[in-house]
Amino acid sequence: MNTIRRNAVTHLETVEAPGAMLTRAAARGLAVLRISVGFVFLWAFLDKTFGLGWSTPWERAWINGGSPTKGFLSAVEVGPFQGFFHAIAGDAWTNWSFMLGMLAIGLALIAGVGLRLAAIGTTVMMALMWAAEWPLASGSSNPVMDYHVVYALGAVVLALTYAGHTWGLGRWWAKLPLVQKNRWLI
Incomplete structure (x- = not known):
């Protein structure tokens, strides 16, 4: 029994890729979440830039x-x-x-690169937006846990689980010499 347990521990210590314990379905689920959250940010950027008419009319577009x-x-x-x-x-x-x-966060999440920086950026942006809306006094249905917090936590989880490696450019990105020398860029 000790031999089996020792072999299991040795195996876990020698796993090459972080997150190797994820099932294929879980990795794909995280990839879908990553792309979806990235699209939320990219869409907001595009709508505000070009006035696509969803939350920003053409006449109030940034380009106008x-x-x-x-x-x-x-x-x-x-x-x-x-x-x-x-x-x-x-x-x-x-x-x-x-x-x-918004553009950088959206592109990073969709591409699956720079997820640590994207997680930091998302957390800062969402914290500022949470403070601006101040759900503690604005009549929110939940004064603490709202979509700002969920997006920030989601981005952190995506970075911690190397979610860019599935259906993204994360593996390629991690092998770049610049990223190898500066692991915080992963």
Whole structure:
């Protein structure tokens, strides 16, 4: 019995790829989640940039001079950061940071590369958006656990499970010399 247990432990210690304990179905499920969450961010970027008419009409599109942050941030009505969000609403740096963040997160998740950075970016962006909406006082159906928290946690789980290796470019990305030297880029 000890030999079997020792062999099992040795096997686990010598597994080459992290996440090798995932079933094929679980890896595929994580890939679907990764692509889906990535598409949420990419779609928001595209809609706000080009005014596709879903949440942003053509006339308020970023390419037509609209501000992707002014409407949302200037409408913040609750929370301790209301003044801060009003002050940065529509600023060029706020618009560019928000839009580039959504594009980078969306592309990284869909491609399956840079998932650690995407998880950090998602967490920061979702924390700021959570603070702007301030569900603790805004009449949310759940004042703590809302979609902002779920997206952030989802991105972290995707990074921790190497979800970019299935149906993504994660394996290729991880073998690049730059990424090999800077593991935080995985």
